[in-house]
Amino acid sequence: MKDIARRAGVSESAVSFALNDRPGVSEATRRRVRQVADQLGWRASTAARALSGEGAATVGLVLARPARTLGVESFFLQFVSGIQEVLSERHLGLLFRVVAGAEEECAVYRGWWAEQRVDGVIVVDPQIGDPRPAxxxxxxxxxxxxGGRDVNGEPRAAAPYPVISSVRVDDAAAMGAVVEYLAGLGHRRVVHVAGLPGLAHTTRRIASLRACAARLGMPGVRSVTTDYSEGQGAEATRLALAGTEPPTAIIYDNDVMAVAGAGVALEMGLTVPRDLSVVAWEDSALCRATHPRLTALDRDATAFGRRAAEELVSLLGGGPARDLPQPMPQLVVRDSTAAPRG
Incomplete structure (x- = not known):
């Protein structure tokens, strides 16, 4: 600051005001100080900002999922890409951790708060009875x-905490659209290969599947939970197709499991979609590149990440907590779905 003040011909306090966007200096002085700062290669010290109570200039993201599933989870990669776009524009860092479960995740938050490591966090995979918001x-x-918070299995529309917003999609309506589409093709035996049990969106999708199936007269409908991995998706498919009344359609909660499931069907001598229709929850290049191309629910994961990051930046700037519904995913019909045989 002394070097900048000397070269700009102003006081050190004027430099502080200018670089921290505080009133007390003219716009001409502010521009001159910033120009000199850029010439000298000045950057804000994160440690100094934390010690002075000005924040860490860092956002936290903790994921309580098996680490082996992250490299192939296209939605998550695009989602983080959207977050990073917003943070980079504002010169904010992203601190990322993978943990075993909610208890360890809460411990990470306590540690980050005590050490002033982050200014705020983005929370993913809401749970039923979630301890994290409180x-x-x-x-x-x-x-x-x-993904939104749930109370007794029902979505909470209002934001009950003054510094916690939610960004969510209507999982129940999206599942309803998929089930109605399959019912319209004539399917009555449908298996849903879901993600992790206990997650709010898993619970919503399973409940919606059951409600729609009851309404449409589809008794042979059920869900099985997995860890989102290729291995468990394949195993769930193998068990379903080997049963006494195998499904004529399977809905998968991500693209990786859908591709793995289609491969299992082929190994068992079945043809997609003649013998089995396949629907993936998240559309991706994988869905479009495989043969046959997979029918999938499409949403802009990168835009979803950007929206979450923008809302957190708003909160950090003093904005109000809000509940922000996002556009419902749209079903993109491709080659992997057709009317059941017979």
Whole structure:
């Protein structure tokens, strides 16, 4: 600051005001100080900002999922890409951790808060009876919950905490659209290969599947939960197709499991879609590149990440907590679905 002040011909306090966007200096002085700062290669010190109470200039993201599933999860990669786009524009860092479960995730939040490591967090995979929002509220740590919060299995529309927003999609309506499409083709035996049990969106999708099946007269409908991995998706498919009344259609909660499931069907001598229709929850290049191309629910995961990051930046700037519904995923019909045989 002394070097900048000397070269710009102003006081050190004027440099501080200019670089921290505080009132007290003219716009001409502010521009001159910033120009000199750029010439000298000045960057804000994260440690100094934290010690002075100005924040860490870092956002946290914790994922409580098996680490082996991350490299092939196209939605998550695009989602993080969208987050990073927004943070980079604002010169904010992203601190990322993978943990074993919610208890360890809560411990990470406590540690980050105590060490002033992050200014706020993006929370993914909301759970039924989720302990994280109340903890973050007690710490006063701004957060955006991606997927919405649930109370007794029902979506909570209002934001009950002053520094916690939610960004969500209507999983129930999306599942309803898929089931109605398959019913319209004539399918009555449908298996849903779901993701992790206990997650709010898994619970919503399973409940919606059951409700739609009852309404449409589809008794042979059920869900099985997995860890989202290729291996468990393949095993769930193998068990379903080997049963006494195998499904004529399978809905998978991600693209990786859908591709693995289609491969299992081929190994068992079945043809997609003549013998088995396949639907993937998340559309991706994988769905479009495989043969046959997979029918899938499409949403812009990168835009979803950007929206979550933008909302967190708004909270950090003093904006109100909000509940923000996002556009429902749209079903893209391709070659992997058709009317059942017979």
């Amino acid at each position: 903890l973050l509220d007690s710490l006063g740590l701004p957060a955006v919950v991606v």
